[in-house]
Amino acid sequence: xxxxxxxxxxxLRSFWQGLREWCGDAAYERYLRxxxxxxxxxxCKLTAEQFYVEQLxxxxxxxxxxx
Amino acid sequence: MNKxxxxxxxxxxxxxxxxxxxxxxxQRGESLNAIWFVLAAVCCFxxxxxxxxxxxxxxxxxxxxxxATPAELHDxxxxxxxxxxxxxFGHHFAAIAGPGPLVGPTLAAQFGYLPGTLWLIAGAVxxxxxxxxxxxxxxxxxxxxxxxxxxxxxxxxxxxxxxxxAVLAILVILLAVxxxxxxxxxxxxxxxxxxxxxxxxxxxxxxxxxxFVRPGRVLEASLxxxxxxxxxxxxxxxxxxxxxxxxxxxxxxxxxxxxxxxYAFAASAxxxxxxxxxxxYLSAFIKAGAIFSLAAGILLVRPNVQMPAxxxxxxxxxxxxxxxxxxxxxxxIACGAISGFHSLISSGTTPKMILRETHARFIxxxxxxxxxxxxxxxxxxxxxxxxxxxxxxxxxxxxxGATPEAAAATISxxxxxxxxxxxxxxxxxxxxxxxxxxxxxAPSLAVGMAQIFSxxxxxxxLLSIWYHFAIMFEALFILTVLDAGTRVGRFMVQxxxxxxxxxxxxxxWMPGILLSSAIIVALWGYFxxxxxxxxxxxxxxxxxxxxxxxxxxxxxxxxxxxxxxLKMGRRQWIWVTLVPMAWLVTVTMTASYQKIFDPNPRxxxxxxxxxxxxxxxxxKIPAAKIADTQRLIFNQRLxxxxxxVLASMVLVLIVEALVQWYTLLSRRREPVLHESPYVATxxxxxxxxxxxxxx
Numbered sequence: 001x002x003x004x005x006x007x008x009x010x011x012l013r014s015f016w017q018g019l020r021e022w023c024g025d026a027a028y029e030r031y032l033r034x035x036x037x038x039x040x041x042x043x044c045k046l047t048a049e050q051f052y053v054e055q056l057x058x059x060x061x062x063x064x065x066x067x
Numbered sequence: 068m069n070k071x072x073x074x075x076x077x078x079x080x081x082x083x084x085x086x087x088x089x090x091x092x093x094q095r096g097e098s099l100n101a102i103w104f105v106l107a108a109v110c111c112f113x114x115x116x117x118x119x120x121x122x123x124x125x126x127x128x129x130x131x132x133x134x135a136t137p138a139e140l141h142d143x144x145x146x147x148x149x150x151x152x153x154x155x156f157g158h159h160f161a162a163i164a165g166p167g168p169l170v171g172p173t174l175a176a177q178f179g180y181l182p183g184t185l186w187l188i189a190g191a192v193x194x195x196x197x198x199x200x201x202x203x204x205x206x207x208x209x210x211x212x213x214x215x216x217x218x219x220x221x222x223x224x225x226x227x228x229x230x231x232x233a234v235l236a237i238l239v240i241l242l243a244v245x246x247x248x249x250x251x252x253x254x255x256x257x258x259x260x261x262x263x264x265x266x267x268x269x270x271x272x273x274x275x276x277x278x279f280v281r282p283g284r285v286l287e288a289s290l291x292x293x294x295x296x297x298x299x300x301x302x303x304x305x306x307x308x309x310x311x312x313x314x315x316x317x318x319x320x321x322x323x324x325x326x327x328x329x330y331a332f333a334a335s336a337x338x339x340x341x342x343x344x345x346x347x348y349l350s351a352f353i354k355a356g357a358i359f360s361l362a363a364g365i366l367l368v369r370p371n372v373q374m375p376a377x378x379x380x381x382x383x384x385x386x387x388x389x390x391x392x393x394x395x396x397x398x399x400i401a402c403g404a405i406s407g408f409h410s411l412i413s414s415g416t417t418p419k420m421i422l423r424e425t426h427a428r429f430i431x432x433x434x435x436x437x438x439x440x441x442x443x444x445x446x447x448x449x450x451x452x453x454x455x456x457x458x459x460x461x462x463x464x465x466x467x468g469a470t471p472e473a474a475a476a477t478i479s480x481x482x483x484x485x486x487x488x489x490x491x492x493x494x495x496x497x498x499x500x501x502x503x504x505x506x507x508x509a510p511s512l513a514v515g516m517a518q519i520f521s522x523x524x525x526x527x528x529l530l531s532i533w534y535h536f537a538i539m540f541e542a543l544f545i546l547t548v549l550d551a552g553t554r555v556g557r558f559m560v561q562x563x564x565x566x567x568x569x570x571x572x573x574x575x576w577m578p579g580i581l582l583s584s585a586i587i588v589a590l591w592g593y594f595x596x597x598x599x600x601x602x603x604x605x606x607x608x609x610x611x612x613x614x615x616x617x618x619x620x621x622x623x624x625x626x627x628x629x630x631x632x633l634k635m636g637r638r639q640w641i642w643v644t645l646v647p648m649a650w651l652v653t654v655t656m657t658a659s660y661q662k663i664f665d666p667n668p669r670x671x672x673x674x675x676x677x678x679x680x681x682x683x684x685x686x687k688i689p690a691a692k693i694a695d696t697q698r699l700i701f702n703q704r705l706x707x708x709x710x711x712v713l714a715s716m717v718l719v720l721i722v723e724a725l726v727q728w729y730t731l732l733s734r735r736r737e738p739v740l741h742e743s744p745y746v747a748t749x750x751x752x753x754x755x756x757x758x759x760x761x762x
Contacts, residue, residue: 021154022161023348025286034144049282055145056339061558061574062213063234063411065347065551067167067241067402067617 027055077117084110091184091376098371101447104180105366108188108443112436115192120432123197127632127640128204130424135748137211137419147211150420151755152429158420160434161351162412163199164358166245166509166545167402168442173508173515174610175399176449176457177387179377182396183446190397190404191439194647198621200431201628201644202410206418207427208742214414214624220741221630223723229716230623234411235559236713237616239587241408242331242552243594244613245545247605250323250595251507252538255500257316258303258531259538260323264316265299266346266543267330273345285348292349293356296543300536307498317500320599327549328592334550335557335584343550350547357516357540361444364519374450374457379482386462387506388607389669390661394654398614403442405647407620409435422754448515449508455485456493456502460511463604464504474503498531506604509545513537556587597702600695603669608706611662615655615710619717622651626724633731634738652721659714663707672710676703 020026028048031037037045046054087107091099124130141147150158175183206212212220215234219227253260273292277283306312318326334343383391388399402408413431421427449457458481459467459474467474471487478485494502497517502510517533525533558574560583565572571579598605625648632641665671668678679700682688688696730736 018151018154018157020286021151022157023285023289023351025284028283030148031144034148035142037144047282049278052277052283053338053340056344058146059416060339060343060551060554062415063238063408063552063555064162064416065165065548066163066406066408066412067165067245067548067613 024055028052031055077114080110081114084114088185088188092181095376098373099180100369100371101365101451102369104184104372104443104447107184108440111188111192112440115196116433116436119192120196120200120428123200123432123643124425124428127637127643128201128427130204130427132423132425132752133747134424135746135750136207136421136423137743138421139748139750140743140746141210141419146416147419149422152422152426155417155420155422155426156430156434159412159417159430160437161354162416163402163406163409163434164354164438164441165402165548166248166541167406167408168438169445169512169541170248170508171400171403171614172442172446173449173512174387174461174606175396176374176446177378177385177461178381178392178396179375180372180446180450181376182381182392183400184443186396186400187403187439187442187446190400191435191442194621194650195403195405195409195439196432196435197643197647198405198407198624198628199409199413199435200427201632202624203413203418203421203427203431204424205628205631206414207421207424210743211419212414214410214627217414217631217741218623218627218720221627221634222720222727226623226627226720226723229720230620230627231559233616233620233623233713233716235556235563236709237408237613237620238552238556238559239590240594240609240613240616240709242549242556242591243598244606244609245548246324246327246331246591246595247598247609248507248509249327249542249545249549250320250599251505251606252509252513252542253318253323254320254505255317256538257313258307258498258535259542260316260318261306261312262296262299262303262535262539263542263546265302266296266349266539266546267342269295269299270342270346270349273349274341277345278340288345289348289352292345293352296349296353296539297536300539301532303535304498304531321596324592324595324599327546328588328595330546331549331553332584332588335553335588336580339554343554346543347547347551350544353540354544357537358441358444360520361448361516362440364516364523365444365447368519368522370447370451370519370522372447372450373452374454378454383667383670386458386466387604388610389667390611390658394658394661395611395614397654398611398618398658400442401614401617401621403439403445405618405621405651407617407622407624410620410624422750423748445512448512448519452511452515452518453483453485453489455479455483456489456514457511458483459485459490460502460505460514461508462504463506463602463607465602465604467504469504471501471503496527496530497534499534504604506606508606509538509541513541553584553587553591556591557583560586597705601699601702603675607669608662608672608703611658612706612710615658615662616713618651618655619713622648622655622717623720625651626720630724630727631740633728634740636738638732652717655717656714659710663710672703672707676700676707679703 028051031051087103090103138147138149172183215227215230218230269292273288277288381392455478458478467477471490475485475487513534516537517530520533521530561572598609625644628644629641666674668675679696731738
């Protein structure tokens with residue numbers, strides 16, 4: 001029973017993380033975890049707000065939505 | 068034993084699919100249940116994914132999981148982000164699935180359900196999915212380069228320039244035609260106009276929340292936004308019921324055209340976080356929900372398809388748009404079968420986020436299969452309604468008449484019985500003043516969706532709510548395409564202008580932003596205006612133009628793919644991309660020729676222009692309308708020139724590619740492949756991406 005509960009909890013957690021990744025909710029956390037950011041001093045990293053605006057400017061400067 | 072069992076299952080799936088296809092193709096005279104469409108599509112897609120995409124992955128492309136992808140090599144947490152394959156599938160699907168797979172099949176339903184359904188299934192399996200998959204693979208092997216860059220490197224410099232120009236041209240026509248769909252859906256509809264207008268302040272509210280209150284918390288903001296949007300769908304009814312508010316939101320085609328143009332200009336020039344991005348978030352959630360609901364609704368209701376397998380309009384005399392089933396069915400349905408625009412997505416963000424090469428099969432081929440399934444669902448929704456109603460909604464007033472009685476008489480004469488009261492009653496039930504002459508596909512799809520949804524929940528009582536929910540859903544993500552496309556077009560104009568005067572290319576310079584936004588909006592706005600004032604319904608000229616442009620871009624993508632395969636030494640497999648390319652070139656060149664030179668004025672741009680000119684010369688046009696008619700003549704000639712330019716650009720690229728293929732096949736030149744150097748992956752075989760990497 002407990003094993004099933006754990007499996008269910010893992011599945012839900014996985015779904016939740018996937019949903020956050022899909023919609024961009026986890027983008028800043030992902031940026032902080034990325035390989036390139038590991039070597040950057042903390043005060044040189046973008047804040048959540050800076051990252052959000054910078055990411056949108058890049059994403060919407062090339063075709064990203066089809067007909 | 069397991070292998071025998073698995074083989075048996077796949078044989079059973081294939082037989083079931085073949086049986087369902089036979090039922091769809093051979094059934095005559097009796098109504099057909101929608102479940103056959105679902106079975107045919109699902110079984111064909113499963114078998115195609117298992118066998119054909121497996122063959123392309125293993126033999127043609129020889130995908131290599133030991134090779135590091137751009138996401139691993141350049142992981143910067145911004146563009147290059149290793150992403151779980153299910154998440155990336157969702158991203159890619161959300162990017163490729165726009166209004167096209169809904170509107171195209173709805174328009175092509177005028178030929179009957181059979182041609183469009185067969186093209187959706189066969190086109191996706193053999194052409195569309197292959198294009199998306201191979202271009203994604205090519206881009207992964209080239210550090211995520213764009214289609215234009217790959218065309219320049221692998222085909223020729225001119226090829227790259229042509230691809231860039233083709234993208235800009237397609238963008239302009241695409242934006243005009245999707246805007247026309249919105250205009251036709253909103254005109255004379257206070258409920259729909261109010262609902263859509265309210266999504267602008269809602270999006271701005273979310274933009275401020277996401278920028279200043281909780282930066283980047285997309286999920287909670289989007290859920291709040293979706294709740295507000297659903298509320299304004301319901302509130303639209305109160306507006307429609309109030310005489311003063313209703314008057315304020317009842318707008319004609321030209322007024323809505325002006326509003327859409329001003330909106331797109333603002334969305335392009337304003338900071339992206341304020342309006343464009345939050346609307347996109349809203350649209351993504353509502354799109355996913357509505358598409359899932361439509362599929363679930365069709366499975367639950369299992370409506371009977373009332374449209375015949377083939378209508379009399381396969382001869383080219385269709386009221387929705389003129390043109391025979393060949394070639395026009397194949398350019399009317401682009402997204403859903405094959406769409407050149409997808410190659411821009413497959414060589415855009417996705418290749419920079421993919422974890423392993425083998426994921427390209429699931430994401431490139433698989434996501435396109437899902438889009439095609441959406442197209443089949445749209446075909447079912449359009450064909451499940453009474454055919455007379457379908458033609459009344461989608462035919463222009465110039466052909467069926469402007470009153471319910473006139474339309475009913477004309478359409479009944481075509482063999483699709485319809486009473487005038489049916490249209491009046493249906494309009495009342497869905498809360499509209501009229502449903503006549505709404506060419507564009509959106510309102511008829513909304514009626515089809517509303518009938519399916521209301522059969523599941525609420526019955527006739529909720530028909531009007533479901534109808535306006537469907538209209539809001541279509542219009543919302545069409546506007547997302549419109550504002551995102553206008554912004555991208557603005558960047559392209561700035562880049563081109565920068566070649567003449569450098570400061571113009573600086574994307575942060577306000578005069579440059581305003582001028583380039585105005586140029587791109589003026590370009591598609593003119594085509595939109597032309598469509599709105601066209602007495603034959605703008606869809607008749609603009610949708611084929613868009614289809615031709617989109618399929619020509621697909622031909623460009625397949626030329627690049629074939630060249631890469633040849634350079635990789637896979638000459639025995641080049642038919643995988645060469646056959647769809649040859650088909651598309653045949654279809655689009657035939658359609659281009661007919662749209663320019665056909666002597667039927669409803670069909671040929673030049674014939675229509677000449678017929679109007681002859682009417683002026685014969686004094687048949689009243690003096691007050693001569694200026695308008697001369698503008699119509701100019702528009703038709705302009706459309707002919709645009710078609711010639713598009714077809715010529717692609718012909719030049721094909722000739723360049725043929726020369727290159729000849730030198731490669733005759734071994735006069737050593738192939739030079741511009742792949743990035745091989746680097747072995749450092750990731751463990753079970754690494755599944757950052758999203759779940761720390762589980």
